[in-house]
Amino acid sequence: MSKEQKPSPNGQAPNGQGPNAQAPNGQAPNGQAPNGQAPAGQVQDAAKTVKATERPTTGRGFGPPGGIPGDKSMNFLPSAKRLLARLRPHRLQVSGVVLLAICSVGLSVLGPKILGRATDIIFAGAIGKHLPSGLTKAQVIEQTRASGNGRLADLLQGIDLVPGVGIDFDALRNILLLVLALYVGAFFLSWAQGYILNGVVQRTILSLREDVEAKLNRLPLSYFDGAPRGELLSRVTNDIDNISTSLQQTLSQLLTSLLTxxxxxxxxFVISPVLALIALVTIPITMILTATIAKRSQVRFIAQWRHTGALNGQIEEAFTGHELVKVFGRQKEIEADFAKKNDELFQAAFGAQFISGLIMPVMMFVGNLNYVVIAVLGGLRVASGTMSLGDVQAFIQYSRQFTQPLTQVASMANLLQSGVASAERVFEVLDAEEQIPDDATPEKVTDSRGRVEFEHVSFSYDPDKPLITDLSLVAEPGQTVAIVGPTGAGKTTLVNLIMRFYELNSGKITLDGVDITELTRHDLRSRIGMVLQDTWLFGGTIRDNLLYGNLKATEEDMLAAAKATYVDRFVHSLPDGYDTVIDEEGSNVSAGEKQLLTIARAFLADPQLLILDEATSSVDTRTEVLVQRAMAALRSDRTSFVIAHRLSTIRDADLILVMENGAIVEQGNHNELLALDAAYARLYNAQFSGAVVDIDEEAAAMAAPVATPAGRPMAR
Structure with a gap:
C-alpha cells in the first residue's frame, strides 16, 4: 500500500494523503467533519450540528441526504450472485467442499435404508419365533389363509422369515456396525467440509475488507463530506461482519440440504414410487410459502440495516461532541433523537425477524402433515404385504430427512436475507464513483523550488453556486503567502485545491511549472506539510506521532524538531517522556500541546511547501510567540500558505491575499494593505480597535452578512 493510501490509525481513510498531510480525525482538511460534527467553538443545536463552514457539504455520499441509503436497493438475486461470485478465486477449495458434502450426505442417506433391514430382522424374528417350526413360509401362509385370516397371510407374505426361528443377532450386529461406520464416516467428512469452507469464507471476507479499504482510499474527499462517519463505519464493520456470519452459516447448510x-x-423412489410422489407434493407448497414470506421480510431487513447505520451515526456524533452537548444543555434533545432512531430500528428489526421467523413453524406444520400421511399409507401397505416394515420405517425417516433440509433452508432464510441486505450496502460503497486516477505516465518536478501558480482557476462544490471564479495568483519560492477573509470566502478551499483534494472546474494549478494533475497525488502531497486548526493524533506514543511525519527520521532529527517547536519543553514533564502513550483523542495532553505536536510533526517532515491553517489557535499567547518563532524557522526557504483569522500572526508575511466570495479583492504586504484603507484595514481594525469602535459603525464597515447553511445571517 502506497503512502498516500495508508489509512489513518483511527480507522478513517485519509483520502490519499501522504504522511505529511494530516487528516484530523478523518475530517476534511478545512476542518469539516464528514459526519457533520462541529468542532469546538462552533454552535451545535439540539438535534443537528450546524456548522458555519466555508462551503456546503454536497458529496456524493450514499444517495439520499445524510448518507443513508434509499429504500430502493438491488434485487435479492443479483446481490446474492455478486456475493457468491467473490468465492470464485477459491474454486478448488469450493470443489473439495462439494465433493466432501456429496460423500458425507451419501453415507448419511444410506443409513436409514440399511437400518430398515435391521428392523426387518427384528420383526421377522419376533413373528417367526411364534410360528410352528418344521414348516416352510409358504405352508404357514397357506394354512393361515385357509383358516380365514387373509389379512395376516398378506402381512406374513411381505416378511422374510423362517417359521420357528427367532431373531438373527449375528446379522443384526453386522448391520448395526455397518450403520455406525456409515455415520462415523459421514461425521468426519462433514467436519472436513466445514473446516475447508470456514477457510474459504474467512479468506473471502478478508479480501472484501481489503477491497473496501482500498476503495475508501480511492474515493474523493467529497464522498466523505456527504457520508456520516458512523454510517460509513457501520458499513465497513457491522455489515461485513454480518456477511461473514451469513456466509459461514448458510453456505454449508444450503449445500448439505440440497444434496440431502x-x-x-x-x-x-427406490423404496416406493407411490409414497415418493405423495411426499413430493410438499415441495411446491413449501416453495410458495417460503417465497411469499421471504419477499415480505426482505424489505424489512434492508430497513433494519439502514436504521442501524443511522443510529450508529447519531451515537458517534453525540458522543464525539458530548462536551458541547453538555455545555448547551441539549441532553434531552439528544436522548429524544436517540429514542426516535432506536424505536425505528426496533420496529424494522422486529418486523424483519417476526415475518422471517414464520417460515420455520409453517414448514414444520407442512412436514408434520406429510409425516402423518406417509405413516398411515405406509401402515396400510405393510398390512397388505406390499412393503416391509423396515422399508416403511426407512421411508418415514426419509420423509423427515426430506422435510428437515427444507425446514433448515427456510429457517436460514432470515439470516441469508440479512446477509444479502448487508452485502448491498457494502456494494454501494464499492460502486461509488472514485476520484480521477493518476496519470499512467506522470510528470516529475525536475527543478524543485516551490513556485505555485494559479492560472484562471474556477471551482465550486455545487454547480449552481460558484465559489472561486477566474482566480490567478503566483507564490514565489520561499514566499510566505497569508490568506485572510471572512468565513466562507474560500480560504481553506484554496489550499485544498493545492493538495488536490478536489478537482478544478477550469484553469490549472502548477508546481514549479508542472500541472499538479500531471503529478501523482503521492508525489504532490509528499512535498507538502500541513498543520491544521483541528489537530489529529492517533493512539500511540508521542514518538510515534512525531515520526508519522517522516518515518525515516532519526532520533536526533526528531529531538531537533521537538526542541525547535517547544515540544521538548513539556514532554519532559510527562511520566514517560517521548514514550508516553496518548489515546486517539489525545485526552491526556492539552489542546495547545496537541497543536505543538502537529507543528513538530510537520517540522520533521521538512516539506517543500507548507500549509498552516490557524495552526496556533489553541495555544496561549506566550506559547504563540514561541511557536511563531519556530514557524518562522519552519517557513524559511520554503513556500508557505498561511490561513489566519488573527491578523497579528501574519503581519510579516511576504504577500497577504484578502479573499471575499471566492475572489482575491486585495493583495500586498501588511503595510501596503493598511495604506489602502479598504477590506484588510477593516478586518485589522475590527480586531485591534474593536473596544473603541461603536458596534453600529463596525457593522457598517464590515461587508454584507454571510448566510449560514441554515439561512441565518452571520456577521463576517
Missing amino acids: VIGVITLM
Missing part, C-alpha cells in the same frame, strides 16, 4: 433432498428423493 436429492439423495433422499432418489431412495424414496
Whole structure:
C-alpha cells in the first residue's frame, strides 16, 4: 500500500494523503467533519450540528441526504450472485467442499435404508419365533389363509422369515456396525467440509475488507463530506461482519440440504414410487410459502440495516461532541433523537425477524402433515404385504430427512436475507464513483523550488453556486503567502485545491511549472506539510506521532524538531517522556500541546511547501510567540500558505491575499494593505480597535452578512 493510501490509525481513510498531510480525525482538511460534527467553538443545536463552514457539504455520499441509503436497493438475486461470485478465486477449495458434502450426505442417506433391514430382522424374528417350526413360509401362509385370516397371510407374505426361528443377532450386529461406520464416516467428512469452507469464507471476507479499504482510499474527499462517519463505519464493520456470519452459516447448510433432498428423493423412489410422489407434493407448497414470506421480510431487513447505520451515526456524533452537548444543555434533545432512531430500528428489526421467523413453524406444520400421511399409507401397505416394515420405517425417516433440509433452508432464510441486505450496502460503497486516477505516465518536478501558480482557476462544490471564479495568483519560492477573509470566502478551499483534494472546474494549478494533475497525488502531497486548526493524533506514543511525519527520521532529527517547536519543553514533564502513550483523542495532553505536536510533526517532515491553517489557535499567547518563532524557522526557504483569522500572526508575511466570495479583492504586504484603507484595514481594525469602535459603525464597515447553511445571517 502506497503512502498516500495508508489509512489513518483511527480507522478513517485519509483520502490519499501522504504522511505529511494530516487528516484530523478523518475530517476534511478545512476542518469539516464528514459526519457533520462541529468542532469546538462552533454552535451545535439540539438535534443537528450546524456548522458555519466555508462551503456546503454536497458529496456524493450514499444517495439520499445524510448518507443513508434509499429504500430502493438491488434485487435479492443479483446481490446474492455478486456475493457468491467473490468465492470464485477459491474454486478448488469450493470443489473439495462439494465433493466432501456429496460423500458425507451419501453415507448419511444410506443409513436409514440399511437400518430398515435391521428392523426387518427384528420383526421377522419376533413373528417367526411364534410360528410352528418344521414348516416352510409358504405352508404357514397357506394354512393361515385357509383358516380365514387373509389379512395376516398378506402381512406374513411381505416378511422374510423362517417359521420357528427367532431373531438373527449375528446379522443384526453386522448391520448395526455397518450403520455406525456409515455415520462415523459421514461425521468426519462433514467436519472436513466445514473446516475447508470456514477457510474459504474467512479468506473471502478478508479480501472484501481489503477491497473496501482500498476503495475508501480511492474515493474523493467529497464522498466523505456527504457520508456520516458512523454510517460509513457501520458499513465497513457491522455489515461485513454480518456477511461473514451469513456466509459461514448458510453456505454449508444450503449445500448439505440440497444434496440431502436429492439423495433422499432418489431412495424414496427406490423404496416406493407411490409414497415418493405423495411426499413430493410438499415441495411446491413449501416453495410458495417460503417465497411469499421471504419477499415480505426482505424489505424489512434492508430497513433494519439502514436504521442501524443511522443510529450508529447519531451515537458517534453525540458522543464525539458530548462536551458541547453538555455545555448547551441539549441532553434531552439528544436522548429524544436517540429514542426516535432506536424505536425505528426496533420496529424494522422486529418486523424483519417476526415475518422471517414464520417460515420455520409453517414448514414444520407442512412436514408434520406429510409425516402423518406417509405413516398411515405406509401402515396400510405393510398390512397388505406390499412393503416391509423396515422399508416403511426407512421411508418415514426419509420423509423427515426430506422435510428437515427444507425446514433448515427456510429457517436460514432470515439470516441469508440479512446477509444479502448487508452485502448491498457494502456494494454501494464499492460502486461509488472514485476520484480521477493518476496519470499512467506522470510528470516529475525536475527543478524543485516551490513556485505555485494559479492560472484562471474556477471551482465550486455545487454547480449552481460558484465559489472561486477566474482566480490567478503566483507564490514565489520561499514566499510566505497569508490568506485572510471572512468565513466562507474560500480560504481553506484554496489550499485544498493545492493538495488536490478536489478537482478544478477550469484553469490549472502548477508546481514549479508542472500541472499538479500531471503529478501523482503521492508525489504532490509528499512535498507538502500541513498543520491544521483541528489537530489529529492517533493512539500511540508521542514518538510515534512525531515520526508519522517522516518515518525515516532519526532520533536526533526528531529531538531537533521537538526542541525547535517547544515540544521538548513539556514532554519532559510527562511520566514517560517521548514514550508516553496518548489515546486517539489525545485526552491526556492539552489542546495547545496537541497543536505543538502537529507543528513538530510537520517540522520533521521538512516539506517543500507548507500549509498552516490557524495552526496556533489553541495555544496561549506566550506559547504563540514561541511557536511563531519556530514557524518562522519552519517557513524559511520554503513556500508557505498561511490561513489566519488573527491578523497579528501574519503581519510579516511576504504577500497577504484578502479573499471575499471566492475572489482575491486585495493583495500586498501588511503595510501596503493598511495604506489602502479598504477590506484588510477593516478586518485589522475590527480586531485591534474593536473596544473603541461603536458596534453600529463596525457593522457598517464590515461587508454584507454571510448566510449560514441554515439561512441565518452571520456577521463576517
